[in-house]
Amino acid sequence: MIHARGLVKRFGELVAVDGIDLDVKQGEAFGFLGPNGAGKSSTMRMIGCVSPVSEGTLRILGQDPAEHGPQIRARLGVVPQQDTLDFELTVRENVLIYGRYFGLSRRELKPRIDELLDFVQLTERAGDKVEPLSGGMKRRLTIARSLVNDPDLLLLDEPTTGLDPQARHVVWDRLFRLKQQGKTFVVTTHYMDEAEQLCDRLVVMDHGAIVAEGSPWQLIQRYSTREVVEVRFEDERPQNGVFEGAAERIEELPDRVLLYTRDGDATASAIAERGLPPHSTLIRRSTLEDVFLHLTGRTLVD
């Protein structure tokens, strides 16, 4: 569905995407994970055929965006990072007008819109203006709108950023259903749980390049350990080196120490035996967040 080799996007001097290779197959749920400014959205815009490729090869649905932009876009469904809904129009009109952009007739759109609004649980709000809807409802409406042309490939740029936990779960539930229906989609996110929930395969991007690729599980295996022990100390911190050998990798943060280990219980008791009574100990499974922070660092990116 997507094939990229040496893909580059430049804005003047700035290199936003720095030569990435990519293949997304039919039916796959593919994710771009990365901090802000990593080049995810620039890549998405190139895939969405609204941003010319600076260098390299890009084929979407087998076609070149430079020559067949409109034909490709006719088969894409796009959920942009920022809502582009028309607040003055009603929920139904938003989908209708968007469907008209694809050249669909009002007659074929009518049953389709009913179906889509039902799918995103907005049937009761069909006649309401968009403006007063909650953030989650607007997102769901954007998703319904992106499906109006029955796309072969769905592009979701940070689909749940800014939503409260309930709203996020409703969105995830809908996206999961689309995945079950065999839709191919590409998601960008900086939420690890989102990537774990939705993606079969993902790449971690940093500074415009791909720094890791695999399924969420593979990435955790490769770049982290099975478990992590997080220990906090009240006021007196143990000296450097006392954790030596207690875990495979140790990361000391200002407020706590992370011990990456295969067996969390064993590590926790080992620390206790060394006579270091921590204020609190948390043993948890390793997550994509550990992978992500390991790969892209803890420095704040603005």
Next chain:
Amino acid sequence: MESVLQPLRAYEHWLAQYKRVWRGTIGTSLVNPILYVTALGVGLGTIVDQTQNAPAGVPYLDYVAPGLLAAAAMQTASIESSWPVMGAIKWTRVYYAMIATPLNERDVFVGHQLFVITRIFTSAAAYLVVITAFGAVSSWWGILTVPAAVLIGTAFSTPLAALAAAIEDERTFVTIFRFLIVPMFLFSGTFFPVSQLPLAFELAAYVTPIWHGVELCRMLTLGTVEVGPALGHTAYLLGWTLVGFELARRSYRRRLLG
């Protein structure tokens, strides 16, 4: 075929939005000309006519009415092509929704301009009805002031759309209205012949599209059409429209396809 249909699909968006407010704008389109024509054509006109020194040797009402119609087209077009264009990029981001579909940046631009033209057309038609009712139209040629108004409008709306898609700060529009549109409204032959102006300003007036628009509308309502000048004015307005069109196409492309 698609290149004709696609702008119409973008146009549908603007119509759907307009559907919510059209009653109000129709009211304004009728009330405004009535106020202007009453105050200037009838009120001021009575005094001007008493001087026996009215411009073009016709009642001042007949002189000023086509000027007002032309100036209104300029204003409607300028307003519709400035804030709404910037809004569709920065505030509602409607343009970005459009280009994610088979529509391209040209369709987005043309679709929006079709709506601007619709607004110019309807308000010019309302203006024509009002000035006709006041008895200020003395020839059947007057009907052509409506397409003339559309051309005046596009001579302003296409370059302004090009600008609106290129700038970041909406305060630029206030500057443009204060230092370009309002002076053009006042000093480009709408209310008095530009020959009354100091020479430098008179020459500047000939460069403005609105002077050509006013002259064109005036010869149409007075029935004093001369083919040469009429074609000249039309060509000049068309020139601004076409240059504006090309500039806007580029400016939209640069802005929307980053």
